[in-house]
Amino acid sequence: MSRTRLVKRDRIFKHGKSWFFATREGIDMGPFPDQTSAELEMVNYVKSMNPHFQHKGVR
Numbered sequence: 001m002s003r004t005r006l007v008k009r010d011r012i013f014k015h016g017k018s019w020f021f022a023t024r025e026g027i028d029m030g031p032f033p034d035q036t037s038a039e040l041e042m043v044n045y046v047k048s049m050n051p052h053f054q055h056k057g058v059r
Contacts, residue, residue: 012038021045 011022018031019038029045032038 009039011042 012035013020013022014035015031018033019035020028020030020032021038021042022028023045029041030038032041
C-alpha cells in the first residue's frame, strides 16, 4: 500500500503580505515570505507529524 499523498492547497492562505498554512488541528503556521515557502513548510510539518508520509505534490 502506497503512503504517497497530496497536500491540500486550500490550507495555504495569504494575510496581508505574508503566507500561512492551516493545520488540521486549527493552528495557523507562518508567516512565510511567499506561497512556495508556505507550501514547503507545510510539507515539512506533515512529514514531522507522520514520518511515513511521502510527498506527491500540492493540489
